[in-house]
Structure formats: structure tokens, C-alpha cells
Amino acid sequence: MDGNGKPLLLEDFPATRALREGRPLHQQTLGIFRVRDGHFRWLEVTAIPHFNEGEAKPAQVLSILRDITDERRDRSLWERLQTLADTGVWEWNRSNGQFYFSPGTLRLLALEAAPKSLSACLRLFPAHETQRIACTIEQALNRQESFVLEVQRFNLDGEEQWLRLRGEPDRVDPFASRISGTLENISHEKRVEKRLRHQVRTDPLTGLLNRDAIIAELEARLNSDTPELALLYIDLDRFKQVNDTFGHGFGDQLLQQSANRLLIAAAGHARCARLGGDEFLLLCPNSDQAQLVHLTERVLVEMAAVFQIEGQCINISASIGIARAPQDGHEAIVLMQHADTAMYESKRRGSNRWLYYHPAFERLRRQQQRLQTDMPIRRAIDNGEISAAAMRQQQSAAWPGSTSAMAAPGKWRSLTRSVSSPCSAQW
Known part of the structure; x- marks a missing residue:
């Protein structure tokens, strides 16, 4: 049979064709099946015609056979592995700019053929990745060292795809111009990683940032070149009574709806977090008084509106304390304590109100x-x-x-x- 597994007639054997056509045939693949014992081998055949002096037609053919059964099996297994593992192989020759992409690589990149140049290959990736890929490959060739890159791209449907690109120069290449490697689809890994990061940083009940996450963001902001910010410490008025009267499941729904209302009030201008219980925190990137007042009033309006849960109409409100950096503190924990103190004083004076932090509140508390x-x-x-x-x-x-x-x-x-x-x- 031929290399594609189709039956081969005698006149199509490499030696027969070389004898008939009078020209050498190189590296022809031939499959041989021995009927009596079911033994099968793949052979690579090179058929070279031999001419007698003065004759135009070859007198005989010299055939060189090489057993490539193991190579074919390994190649077949590798191709199957590429399919199963979402992996492909690539090679680039800097001297002539040519690429080789295995079927697995073509499938990963949704291509029918390999690109004709490095620039054409780089166009498969977004602009923020192209310079990094080009510099890494060039540096690997110049220094004769391997590399691993995780790169982002988007397929034709606009879906995000993450690929792990590995490369290693051909160290026996005297011109140091060939580099090859693998391309692996790691999109699933990235999605799992992203989901785990999200779970670590968010409150499972409301989906808002949790205490650790908001403190980390607060510390990063305070240590930046623009540390001016404001914290709104929010406590729900009468939540305990509602929770005790209707049960924890009812209270959880109230917390979830309250979190959604905070997001609406923040309108993308503040980071929202749940600290625990019925306490929330808003981190505002600036401490402009007019914007703070506007935001705080929106929160109060949202929280004072009627909540409808399981057929019940619930009225609560919020008490808010505000601490600003740098005037009220330079450290995350200090600012949160001061905002909490202002909230406590706000609640003491009556529900549905807000106060800026003042040092006198500490003595009152x-x-x-x-x-x-x-x-x-x-x-x-x-x-x-x-x-x-x-x-x-x-x-x-x-x-x-x-x-x-x-x-x-x-x-x-x-x-x-x-x-x-x-x-x-x-x-």
C-alpha cells in the first residue's frame, strides 16, 4: 500500500516506476503486509535507475529500503497527542523567514496554512503581544537559549484564547537561524485560575470584594503616587431586627439586594466590598467633597427605598461614616477604624445619615x-x-x-x- 494506506498496484511500485520513467524516485513510502503471519512494516524506498552505456532506457533499478515503522508510529502517536492535548509544533527559519506549523498548530490558530513570514505570524496576535513575542524569539536565537511565553489572543468569534509558547534554538545549526517549539492551548487553565482568584477576592454571598481584597486595594492606593481617597463605611440600620424576625435566609436576600443597590449607587466610581455581617465599604479614588456628598446621598436614597423580599415590603436605611486620606490617616487599618468611628457616631445620632470623621468622635465613643x-x-x-x-x-x-x-x-x-x-x- 502507499503512504496513505491505499492498495498499490505492481506498476506503481517505486522500482517499477523508476524503471519505466528512467528517473530516480526518492523517499517513497511503502506499506508491506505479509499475509501468512499478519506482519506489517512501513518502508521508505529510494529507487535509482541504472543505465548501460549507450542505452536510453535503464537496465535495472537499485532500491534502498529503510524501515520507518517506528517513526511512522511515533509520528502518528504525536499527531494524536496534539489532538488530545490541544498542542501543536512549530518551526521558524530566520534565514529565509519560512514557518512550519504542524496540523495541531494550524488547528489551534484556525489556519489552513502556515504564515509566510514572521510579521504575518505576529498579526495573529493582538498588538500588545506582538513586540513581546518578536523580541523573545530574536533574543532566544541570539543567545541560544530556550523560552516559555504565555500569550493572549482572540479567535474569529472574539473569544479569548490563551496559549503557552515554548521555543528552543537548533543548537547544531551553524547559522543559528532555526528555532522550533510547541504551542499549547491553556485557556482552560487560565479560566480556572481566574475563577479561583475571583473566589479568593470576593464575598460568596454578595459577589462584592471581600475584606482582604479591599484592604489590599486600599493599601496599594495609599502607597501609590496619588494616595488621595475616601472610605465610606456603611452599616445597615434595623438589619438585625429583620434578620431575627424573618430568618437568616431572608436576611441573606436583603444583603444581596443591598449589595446590588450599592453597585448602582457607586456607578463604577467606587470599589464596593462587604466587610462582614451588614457592614459594607466603598473605596472612592478621590476625596473631592462634592463628589463624595453626591455619592453618599445616592447610597442613602438607594438604601431607604422599599425592599421587596418574598412578598414582604421591608424598610431599612444606612448609617455612613467617611474617612479621607491623607487628612484622616495614611494607613489602611487606621482609615478603616476612623471611618467606622464616624459611622458609629452617625448611627448614634439617628439612622439614615452620614458624617465625616472627626477626632472628637473617639472620646464620645x-x-x-x-x-x-x-x-x-x-x-x-x-x-x-x-x-x-x-x-x-x-x-x-x-x-x-x-x-x-x-x-x-x-x-x-x-x-x-x-x-x-x-x-x-x-x-
């Missing part, structure tokens, strides 16, 4: 926390549950350096735990 701590203890004294002397004793024992603080009665510890404010949590 400490006084409020002290009041929250003192009131239940004083009620316990009035009710005879604990004596004033015992209270003074425990205050003295709790002074830094005292060794008797751990001996506080259970009632004392219960009282102090019961008034711990969530606002005292550390960042």
Missing part, C-alpha cells in the same frame, strides 16, 4: 462604651447582686500589674462580658 459598661454594674449594686466594696476590690485587682485579677467572682465576669460592645472588636 469611649464615653458611650464606658456608660454601657457601668450601667448594668450599677443596677447590680442597686439590686443587691454585688456590693460596692466588691466592685472597688475587683477594679483594684484588674489594674495592670495586679496578680489577683483572675480571681474575680463569676458574677463580676458575667456582668463585664454581658456589656462587651461589638464596636470594641479589634481590626
